[in-house]
Amino acid sequence: MGEKSKILIIGGTGYIGKFIVAASAKSGHPTFALLRDATIDDPAKSQLIQGFQNSGVTILKGDLKDHESLVKAIKQVDVVISCVGQMQLADQLHIIAAIKEAGNIKRFLPSEFGNDVDRARAVEPAKSAWAVKVDIRRATEAEGIPYTYVSANYFAGYSLPTLMQPGLPPPPTDKLVIFGDGNVKAVFNDERDIGTYTIKAVDDPRTLNKILYIKPPKNIYSFNEIAALWEKKIGKTLQKIYVPEDQLLKQIAESAMPINIILAINHSVFVKSDQTYFDINPSFGFEASQLYPDVKYTTVDEYLNQFL
Structure with missing residues (x-):
């Protein structure tokens, strides 16, 4: 494998985002975090942002609704990972437009990290929430943007x-x-492992235009x-x-x-078994612990010990 891709993470101070940022920096990828002025100025986020900088992360100022700032940030990297929260999922259309204009992105990972939304059979209100993720998948594919979708199932935390x-x-x-x-059956994953597996996938040709399922057997x-x-x-x-x-x-x-x-x-x-009712087929995806057997993931058994 050649030089590590430069990675831009959008929504990096959010719940799952901070684990993705940490994993990217730790793995030696040149890592950039796009932050709004309001986030940078938020005292509650200052320690987290300082931690990013201490680990070598470059902070870029920008906003999903500021097209110019988005394009400028995206032109500096090879891979874009979105970790935006539920209320901003639809705003990822702005990221797709900026990636299309920039023309240099090798991989886009939209904000997913839960059930495989194309195979979920959810009732409302989860159905509508996940429908937005489906729309972002289709928009990404329609624009011909190389992608990886990460299905991380349940956040252990x-x-x-x-x-x-x-x-x-x-x-x-x-x-x-x-x-x-x-x-x-359901699947439970430590957020740190989700970060690790996500970053492992960004330069892996096997995960190009596929779904990465984080579904290790012991979880x-x-x-x-x-x-x-x-x-x-x-x-x-x-x-x-x-x-x-x-x-x-x-x-x-x-x-x-x-x-x-x-x-x-x-x-x-x-009830519907949406995390486990289907088999993972190489035509659409791969399981992370099989692709990356070197990763020592935290098992459910180990995770629960902290609450004793």
Whole structure:
């Protein structure tokens, strides 16, 4: 493999973005983070941004809605990774337009990092949220921009501290609400590993115009298996309350944001089996731990130990 690509990360101070930035800098890629003035001036972000700079990251000023600044930033790099949040997903059309004008980008990774949205069967409001990601995929392909989509499934930091109990403090020690029958398999990944695998893929010809699925075998668990693992660790049997699909759909319909979208994601994962119902075929994607067996990923078993 030749010289490492220069990488621009947009949304680098966000939840998953900071892990992508850290992985890029650590791996020796010349790394750039595009930040808005408001982000740079935000005292809550100052320590994170200083950490970026200390690790050799170049800070560029720009905004998704400032076309000139976007094009200027993109012309300095080879790869663009978007980590923008839910409210800015549609604004990635501005990134696509700027990449098209710049004409130099070897790979674009739009903001994904969850379920494979082309294969998800989500109900509202998750359905509409993910439809935006689908639109960005199609727009990227329509413009002929080389891409990799990263399907990272569940963020461990979102799901495992509470064992998927929305709104409750971690970790559960008395009862556990389980969606569906508890037998559907899901995938849980440490955010640092998501960053590592994402950066591994940017210069890999095998992942060009493909989906990178982060689905390592030791991180695939059903809700019942997670419960059993946690019970073994704490030496205690939890009360388990099973929520059948019709009851879960009723809760989704009656809940306000953001609980309704969290429940809709849980329905997609634990009832519809959207993370595990299909086989990964080389015609459309590859599994990360198979492509990069050198990566020592954090297993669910190891991850849960921090809550003991």
